[in-house]
Amino acid sequence: MSKSKQVSEKDLLPLTPAVFHILLALAAEEKHGYAIMKEVEVNSKGQFRMGPGTLYGSIKRMLELSLIEETDERPDPEMDDQRRRYYKQTPFGAKVLKAELQRFNDLMQVAKSKGALGSI
Template sequence: MDEEIQKLLPLTPTVFHMLLALADGEKHGYGIMRAVEEETQGQMQIRIGSLYGSIGRMMEARLIEETNERPDPELDDERRRYYGLTAFGRQVLTAEAARIAQAMAVIQGKQILGKV
């Protein structure tokens, strides 16, 4: 399993931020787009075509899956499809986060960003 995870690292920024957006619960496509934009303070915007291309590839890689649950079926459009992290997707996200944290430690050690 570890080898399978390592093969996927480092993740592309789009995939990483999409996994991050799904880390706190299932979202539909537009929700993922909005979450990525908010979490990156507008520095990353995923457009519709790229979003669904990435969703397709991430589903093929078993990082995410389509879920049947609706947060509130009364309020939600039933045609919307929701996506959530798979167990494997969460492991990949954790491994990538650890890799970034390790790099961050080096950045801090070398005071690239000045004294924090």
């Protein structure tokens, strides 16, 4: 039985920055490790950088939690190294990401009501 059936998305919140960024990087399409890293760097405007250990340590735990899965699909097999592993978000992973974004949004609403956002 997969862990996604035992654990609800709320149980996993708040996500660690690495898990959040990896889920976000895989929101649109499947990617291999280095492409995930580059996407995370772009999405965070260079403010969040992972080393290979954090990347694959997070991937390992995300696979165990069924947040992501390996995929055999290749965007363009001729352009890529066949030994690379590609990962994609699972439906459970998408739900967890959505729940985390909802949590951020709720916090933004609280901050807005307190005037903490200033001129943002």
